[in-house]
Amino acid sequence: MTHTSAQVSYLDDGHTLRSWLLTTDHKRIAILYIVAITFFFFAGGFAAFLIRYNLISPKGLIGSAETYNRLFSMHGILMVWFFLVPAVPVTLGNFLAPLMLGARDLAFPRLNLLSWYLFMAAGVVALYAVVGGGVDTGWTFYTPLTSFYSQGHVVAAVAAIFIAGFSSIATGLNFIVSIHKLRAPGMTWYKMPVFLWSLYATSVILVLATPVLAMTLLLLVFERLFGIGVFDPAIGGDPLLFQHLFWFYSHPAVYVMILPGFGVISEIIPAFSRKELFGYKFVVWASIAIAVIGFLVWGHHMFVAGASLYSALVFSLLSYMVAVPSAIKVFNWIGTMHNGYIRFDAPMLYAIGFIGLFATGGLTGLFLAALAADVHLTQTYFVVAHFHYVMVGGMVSAYFAGLHFWWPKMTGRLYPEMWGRAGAIIIFVGFNLTFFPQFLLGYLGMPRRYFAYPQHFEALNLLSSGGALILAVGYLLPLGYLTWSLFYGARASANPWGATGLEWTTPSPPPTENFAVTPIVTKAPYQYRRAEAVER
Amino acid sequence: MNDAAAQEFQFGSAEHQRETAISGIWLFLASEALFFGPIFLAWIFARHADPTAFDAGSRQTELMIGLTNTALLIASSFAYSVGLGYIGFGSRRGMAIWLAIAWLLGAAFIGLKFGVEWQMDFKKGLFPGPAFAIHGPARNGAQLFFAFYFFATALHGLHLVVGLGLVAWIIFRAERYTAERHSPVHVVGLYWSFIDIIWLILFPLIYLTGRAS
Numbered sequence: 001m002t003h004t005s006a007q008v009s010y011l012d013d014g015h016t017l018r019s020w021l022l023t024t025d026h027k028r029i030a031i032l033y034i035v036a037i038t039f040f041f042f043a044g045g046f047a048a049f050l051i052r053y054n055l056i057s058p059k060g061l062i063g064s065a066e067t068y069n070r071l072f073s074m075h076g077i078l079m080v081w082f083f084l085v086p087a088v089p090v091t092l093g094n095f096l097a098p099l100m101l102g103a104r105d106l107a108f109p110r111l112n113l114l115s116w117y118l119f120m121a122a123g124v125v126a127l128y129a130v131v132g133g134g135v136d137t138g139w140t141f142y143t144p145l146t147s148f149y150s151q152g153h154v155v156a157a158v159a160a161i162f163i164a165g166f167s168s169i170a171t172g173l174n175f176i177v178s179i180h181k182l183r184a185p186g187m188t189w190y191k192m193p194v195f196l197w198s199l200y201a202t203s204v205i206l207v208l209a210t211p212v213l214a215m216t217l218l219l220l221v222f223e224r225l226f227g228i229g230v231f232d233p234a235i236g237g238d239p240l241l242f243q244h245l246f247w248f249y250s251h252p253a254v255y256v257m258i259l260p261g262f263g264v265i266s267e268i269i270p271a272f273s274r275k276e277l278f279g280y281k282f283v284v285w286a287s288i289a290i291a292v293i294g295f296l297v298w299g300h301h302m303f304v305a306g307a308s309l310y311s312a313l314v315f316s317l318l319s320y321m322v323a324v325p326s327a328i329k330v331f332n333w334i335g336t337m338h339n340g341y342i343r344f345d346a347p348m349l350y351a352i353g354f355i356g357l358f359a360t361g362g363l364t365g366l367f368l369a370a371l372a373a374d375v376h377l378t379q380t381y382f383v384v385a386h387f388h389y390v391m392v393g394g395m396v397s398a399y400f401a402g403l404h405f406w407w408p409k410m411t412g413r414l415y416p417e418m419w420g421r422a423g424a425i426i427i428f429v430g431f432n433l434t435f436f437p438q439f440l441l442g443y444l445g446m447p448r449r450y451f452a453y454p455q456h457f458e459a460l461n462l463l464s465s466g467g468a469l470i471l472a473v474g475y476l477l478p479l480g481y482l483t484w485s486l487f488y489g490a491r492a493s494a495n496p497w498g499a500t501g502l503e504w505t506t507p508s509p510p511p512t513e514n515f516a517v518t519p520i521v522t523k524a525p526y527q528y529r530r531a532e533a534v535e536r
Numbered sequence: 537m538n539d540a541a542a543q544e545f546q547f548g549s550a551e552h553q554r555e556t557a558i559s560g561i562w563l564f565l566a567s568e569a570l571f572f573g574p575i576f577l578a579w580i581f582a583r584h585a586d587p588t589a590f591d592a593g594s595r596q597t598e599l600m601i602g603l604t605n606t607a608l609l610i611a612s613s614f615a616y617s618v619g620l621g622y623i624g625f626g627s628r629r630g631m632a633i634w635l636a637i638a639w640l641l642g643a644a645f646i647g648l649k650f651g652v653e654w655q656m657d658f659k660k661g662l663f664p665g666p667a668f669a670i671h672g673p674a675r676n677g678a679q680l681f682f683a684f685y686f687f688a689t690a691l692h693g694l695h696l697v698v699g700l701g702l703v704a705w706i707i708f709r710a711e712r713y714t715a716e717r718h719s720p721v722h723v724v725g726l727y728w729s730f731i732d733i734i735w736l737i738l739f740p741l742i743y744l745t746g747r748a749s
Contacts, residue, residue, distance in 0.1 A: 098546070105546040107556050173563050181556045182546060207563060211571035219578065219687070228664040228683045230578045235676035236586045245574050513545065 009412065013512045024109035025512060030095035031410070032116050036123065037087055038479070044078035045475060047071050052434070052468035055461045060451040068451035069136035070152065076139030077157060078130075081164050082123060084391055085253060088260035089171055089206075090119070092402045093199050095410055097175055099503035099510060100193050102184025102519040107177040115170035118163055126160035129153040138449065140250070143231040143242045147223040154224060158217045165210045168256075172206030175199050184502065186521035190284075193501055193525045194277065197284045198263030201291035205252045205259075209295070213249035216242065243305055247298035255294040257391055258358075259287055261398030262329055265351050268405050269333045270526040271499040272348035273340025277526045279332045286325035286332075293322050303374045312371055319369035326362050330355060345497075346420030350401030353428040357393025361386055364439065379449075382442025385435045393431050400427070400478065407482065408492030412509040415489055419481040427474035433467025500527055554719040561723045565730045572734055575691075579684050579741055582677075589677020592670060594746020596662055596678075597685070601653045602743040605645050609732045612641035616703070620725050626715035632707050638728070639703045642696055649693060657682075681746075688738055695731050703728065 010027045013019070020028060050071050054062040062068055094112065098105050106112050129135060135152035137145055146154050179200050183192070220242065223229025230237040262283075270277045277283060299307060299315030307315075333355055342348070364386040367373045377383065400423075407415050437460040442448075446457050453461065495504040502519050503510075547553040583590040615638040622630030661669030663686065664679040702724045713721055 103546055105544075107546065108560060109544070109546070169564075169567050173560060173567070176563055177556055177560045180559060181552070207567045208570050211567050212574055215571050215574040218691070219574065222683070222687050226664065226683070228679055230582055230680065230683070235680050236582060236589070237680060238581070238585070241578060241581060245578070 007507075007511050007516065009507070009509045010512045011412070011509050022113070024105070024113050026094050026098050026106050026109065026112060027410070027510065027512075029112050029116055030091050030093075033086070033090040033094060033119070036116075036120060037083055037091060040078050040082035040123065041087075042475075042479075044075050044083055045472070047075035047078065049468060049472055051075060052465040054451055055453070056465045058453050058455050058458050058461075062451065065451045066136060069138075069449070070134035072449060073135045073138050073152075073157075074130050077126065077135070077161070079391075080139050080253075080257075081161050082119075082126060084257040084395055085168060086119065086164075086171070087257075087395070087399050088264060088402065089175065089199060089202055089256075090115070092195075092264065092399075092406060093175065093202075093260060094171075096406065096503055097178060097196065097199060098182070099409075099506065099514055100196050100501060101178065101182050102187060102502045102515065102521065103178065103182040104513050104515070106174045107181055108174050111170050112174055115167045115174070118167035118170065122160045122162075122164035122167060125156055125163060129156035129160060132156065140246065141217075141220065142246075143220065143223070143239045146220060147229060147231060148227075155221055158221055162214055162217050165214045168206045168210050172203035172210075175203040176207065179203075184519050184521050190281065191521055191524055193263075194266035194280070194283050194287070195260075195263035198259045198266070198287045201287040202256050202259045204291050205256050205294065209249045209252040209256075212245060213253075216245040216249070219245075240302065240305060240307070243302050244298065247301045248295075251298040251301065252291075252294045254387075254390070255290055257395050258398075259290060261354065261358075261395045262287060264398045264402035264405070265333060265354050266329075267499075267501070268347045268351045268401055269336045270528055271405070271497050272343045272345060272351070273337045274343075274528045275336055275340040275526075276528060277332070278335035278338075279328075280524070280526070282328050283332050286328045289325040290322060293318060293325070297322060300369055300374075303371060304378050316369055316371050320366065323362060323366055323369075330359055330362075344421070345404075345417060346415075346424050347401045347405035347497075349421055349424035349428075350397050350404065353424060354394055354397040354401060357389050357397060357428075357431065361389025361391075361394055364389065377442060379447055380442035381438040381446050381448055384448050385438035385442060388435045388438075393435070397427070397431075400424070403478070403482075405497070406503070407485070408496045409503055409508045409510070411486055411489075412492055413485045413489030414492050414496060415485040416481050419477065423474055423477040423481070426470060426477065430467050430470030430472075430474045434464050434471050435467070437461070437464045437467075500525060550717060554717075554722075557719040557723055558726075561726050565726060568730060572691075572737075575684070575688050576737060576741070579688070582680055582684070583745070586677035586680075589674035590681045591746035592674035593662075593678030593681030593685075594742065596657075596660065596670070597743050597746075598653050598656060599743050599747070601648055601656075602739060605648055605653075606735065606739050608641050608645045608648070609735050612638045612645070613729045613732045615641060616725050616728050620718075620721055623713050623718045623721055624715060628710045628713060631713070631721065632710045635703055635707050635710075639700060639707065642700050642703070642728075646693060646696060646700070649689060654686075654689075657685075685742055689742075692731070692734055692738060695734070699724075699728050699731050 010025055013025070020032065023029060050062070051068070054060050054068055060068065094106070132153050135150065135154055135157045137150050137152065137154060141154070141158065179192070179196055219230055223231055228235065231239050231242045233239060266277060266283055297315060297319045299311055300319045303312050364382070368377060368383065368386060404415060404420055407413070441457055441460050444457070446453055492508045494507050496508070502521070505519060506515055543550050543553055547556065615634050619631045619634030619638060622634060657663065661667055662682050664683045668675065668679050670678040706721055706724050
């Protein structure tokens with residue numbers, strides 16, 4: 001490779017479609033992923049919007065319970081596997097991991113491109129399942145409904161998730177090996193940015209939990225196609241076994257969704273507080289602890305499914321334990337902000353919103369980890385609200401925070417700050433209006449996944465649907481002004497936020513080879529000084 | 537085309553690239569182990585629920601073919617290791633010959649398993665379904681056993697077929713490898729041996745546990 005091309009921006013290194021579709025540059029692959037992920041986010045969001053539209057009236061406005069079942073299944077499948085699981089790792093992670101490591105690319109660039117193609121293939125199969133009529137099983141695919149009774153495109157939907165899983169495994173493997181082998185000279189483990197640590201923890205789950213889901217889904221398809229299988233109690237199988245195996249992946253998977261968000265927030269809070277991250281080692285090991293304990297709590301999804309009381313006790317205790325590292329993180333972020341020189345730019349607004357929403361989502365999770373409370377709350381809107389507070393309030397906020405924070409680095413353009421702030425506030429308000437009423441609905445006993453409900457739940461449902469409208473506006477805003485900024489935004493300097501980290505030492509947008517000279521790391525991350533001059 | 541022996545620009549040295557490739561395949565194999573894990577778990581779980589019926593199914597399997605196949609696979613991995621040793625000394629010819637032997641042994645496994653054993657199983661009416669040959673109280677459990685049997689051996693066979701493709705690919709590109717630079721040979725070898733390890737767990741589950749009781 002020649003060094004003469006070192007200063008050509010990765011965006012200018014080839015303008016043909018081929019130069020994008022056959023690229024092995026991690027930065028371009030990240031952009032390819034952003035386009036795909038954005039599509040699936042709005043497709044899944046549209047389904048959610050129709051769900052809330054239906055629930056405006058107690059009788060259901062869509063008029064068919066079957067259609068409603070297919071809508072929430074599509075919403076769940078698209079959002080979980082085609083947005084939340086991949087979102088931060090494949091976009092921000094792909095773009096930033098080599099930059100933060102001081103490397104020129106990930107360890108296996110071709111595998112990285114392959115993972116995108118697998119993801120797109122999975123997306124096409126998923127869309128086929130949706131357009132072909134959808135599935136009515138929910139995103140959890142419980143047997144025996146899926147294996148014997150469901151009329152929908154179960155096999156296609158399951159195939160899509162199976163393929164997407166291998167895309168996840170490829171991405172996770174690439175990150176783990178890259179973090180082990182491609183750190184710049186001087187970058188010891190404790191000099192790594194927390195974002196890399198959280199990607200590492202995420203990747204461990206992706207590599208070790210996803211294959212379990214893959215096999216579980218294969219067993220499910222076998223049972224559906226041949227009518228004989230391990231989940232059928234008539235011949236000595238057990239449907240509970242499916243739930244065990246499914247949640248062995250799917251509970252760690254919720255940490256796949258949220259851990260990268262923790263990483264993003266841990267980068268942003270110090271940058272906008274002009275302070276070193278409080279308790280770096282605690283934040284780092286909290287990520288690892290969450291990844292490890294996350295493997296041991298799956299049973300809390302089955303408290304009322306007939307699992308033994310003693311196993312439920314253990315799972316309950318372990319579930320409480322996850323709260324400890326999560327709380328450590330929240331306290332450390334607040335500790336970082338304490339006495340800081342705080343600037344309320346859009347990424348920081350999202351990050352502060354994240355802390356509040358994630359804390360709410362996390363604390364309500366404790367209600368569900370408690371055996372007695374769970375019997376009352378399980379399968380109600382309380383669970384829906386808890387999950388969305390963590391996943392949408394937490395994860396999606398973190399994704400937007402990161403997208404705004406690194407947007408100048410990725411595109412070389414500044415987004416309009418006032419619009420950014422407005423978007424963050426609208427999303428925060430819309431989100432709470434949508435989902436807080438659902439805590440109340442759940443507590444009052446409204447079950448989830450029903451397309452009609454008793455009259456006395458109408459007011460709270462109306463509030464929730466109204467909030468969804470605001471939330472939709474909030475999500476469409478960034479789509480508009482970020483796209484606008486690609487063409488008309490002011491040019492960004494190498495380091496518009498005055499942030500630390502190797503990614504800010506290279507031009508915006510970075511050259512194809514990332515660094516003209518391999519950087520040498522001598523300092524710990526987050527060496528911020530108060531009121532340092534910040535030029536944008 | 538990218539030359540396998542060429543150094544990619546994200547690595548500091550050829551050694552660096554080699555170490556990275558090896559750690560990548562080990563991690564992939566960890567993932568594969570968890571891929572097969574649920575079959576073993578579900579298998580043991582289901583047998584525990586109805587051991588007599590499971591064993592009745594197990595006794596209908598072809599022990600001699602299973603035994604021969606086990607020997608074939610182990611010999612194949614041995615041959616591959618010898619080939620890897622040869623390229624370590626820089627002998628492309630020695631490597632190609634021993635990898636070809638490994639390939640043939642692997643192909644013989646496939647032929648015996650799916651060309652002979654499965655056919656015998658089908659003839660005996662052992663594929664689960666209405667025509668299943670075992671009747672009486674053991675019928676359900678034995679069907680479940682054969683559901684596992686066909687599912688697991690098909691999946692293992694699929695891995696082996698992928699392995700055959702990879703070994704052929706290495707033989708086809710033998711000219712590119714030298715004593716210093718041959719990490720693809722090493723990487724494929726690890727995968728090739730991994731397929732054996734899966735079989736070494738499947739073999740007793742299929743053929744032995746039912747006969748021991």
